[in-house]
Amino acid sequence: AHQAVSELFHSHDSHGSLFDQACDLLGVPREFRGASGDLPRIILDAEERATSSPHRNLLMKIEKLLALAESCNEHEALLAMEKANYLIAKYNIRRIEQSQEARYECLILNHKTKRIENYQRKICSILCNHFFVKIILSDLFDAEQCCTHKTIEILGTSENVLIANYVYSFLLAQMHSLWQQFQRTHHTTGRQKRSYCLGVLDGFARKLADQKQQDFPGKNHASGALMTLSVQLCNNDQGLNRFIDQRHPRLSRKKFSSARVYLKEYEAGCCDGSNLTLNKGIVSSDGYQGRMLPHRR
Template sequence: MNREATFLLQAWQRQLVREHQNLCHYYRIALPTPLFEIGHGNSRAGSWRPDPEPGIITIAANLIREQSWDLVLEVLKHEICHQYVSHYFPTPQEAPHGPNFQRACQLLGVHPALRRAQGELPPPTAATSPAPPITVRVEKLLALAASANEHEAALAMAKAGELMRKHNLQRLSPAADPPPLDHYDYLVIDSGRQRRAAHHNHLAAILSDFFYVKTVSYQLYQPTADRQHRVLELLGSKENLVVAEHVYHFLEKQLERLWADFRQTNPGRVSGRERNSYYLGILNGLREKLRGQEQGAAKQTRTTGAGAAAPPTCSQLICAADGGLRRFHDQRYPRLRRSRGRGVRLYDSSYRAGKEEGRRLTIHQVVRQPPSNRGRLLG
């Protein structure tokens, strides 16, 4: 093993120690910090050994190399649950994944798919197959939204939004059966940046306000680069996650494309410092369009009156009423802290140009990502 590989393995061990301490602090669980080993077998994602004290947690090197760090954390939480049972219930009176282990999983918000011995790591939600029927219907409408006819494109986008609203209202109607725990999932989107871009809060707000998901922004370790990246986590029903993830990637690409076009049509008159203003204009223009479509008349309101609070959107109301989503969210994040971003200087002309572009923007071009193999045994 060369020096670079050895250094990386040591960095992973140090990061796992930090993650263990952070998780115990966040979930308010008092446990000693165990020793950590990086395993080199292919059969197990992780394991826990109580002896010698304070115990040893092993995490597979292949898991760290091949999967995103959020899944490494889920495996780590699974092993911490074994440590919790060993620490507080030392007499082996039940199976390794019995009631005490399940209670520990509740305490640490372990993903439902990783609460058993031979559970497979959850695949990316957008890659699950077959696609839910509602997702297929929304995809077809969004494909029509790529029409060169602006009226037809806007109509298709509005119909897709209406279809999602009806689906989510029916899903939560008193006559419907309550959804099982595995109906909900999370999805992590890596921005590829170490700092949060100014427009990301606005993009996340569009997803939570109009696409039936909750969002959490935080820093996540990137093991191949040994550094932290800013990520956005989406939480919701699986069909809503598929659509929301597509919207995120679509908007990110459109922001870059529209900015490049804007600079090309205004050579020498627009500086790179105005990019954030243009991005924010696009996102706020799109927000007005989505709100207008939701209200049934795009011309009804373009801006809210001075000092007037905008009424809650259908997405906000549904997410607030979805007891299953609240429980899933609160198990993963029992203690969340809200933070305000720093103020951003706005360049008025670029912001207004972006806002007009956002009012014309239609969401389309659904692209599916290929599934990845995430099967591993858990100890």
């Protein structure tokens, strides 16, 4: 960035407006533009940015609702999840309509694998269609292992990225937990796991689409629709589009071949997925303790 200021803009201004302009051209995140190099503090701040944002009260409300969604009362749990989803959608509609300023983030999920599984792509589709973020499948070189890993990048406002990351972890954990329960009760083999997991995710996606149709009638929410409310708002978010263009100036689209699906297991997964309730913490009988929205200090 300093070289760009000197050679491109012919200036000696170290950290002024031209330096910010150079950082924008190079895609340097704002937290890395300071003169100090306290990297551990910067990384910690990156985790806290969303919870220290002007919309932290919204996150606290959502966190409380997701805690209520753990209730043993099925009706109360469902209402809590519906209210949380409503608040998320309402925040994004107001933000776009009022052209509010926002801080954008990119969170990289790296499972240290050389392929993205179809159920991971399905979760990414749910995040794009219902949680107001954009997803980019990319590659990241691992210097220690001297190989390239496939990664998932979640891009959006700080608040949306925080929520989407939680939903990704929640769905991944619940999907595996439900499959283990289904496998024990139905004595199926691992061959049917993919079909069951895709069914769980499709069932959950349809449930979200039905809820948004009730909360925002007249909008396009169908799980198979070309443009859901989330997709429409993200497409109209000029700040997000500029942020993505800076990080990925040469994006391309790729189609993936469909996998074989076992109908019986898929339909069972759809049924279980439609009963899935998004909540704040997950502790399954298989010993998995899920992630929660970060605690505020």
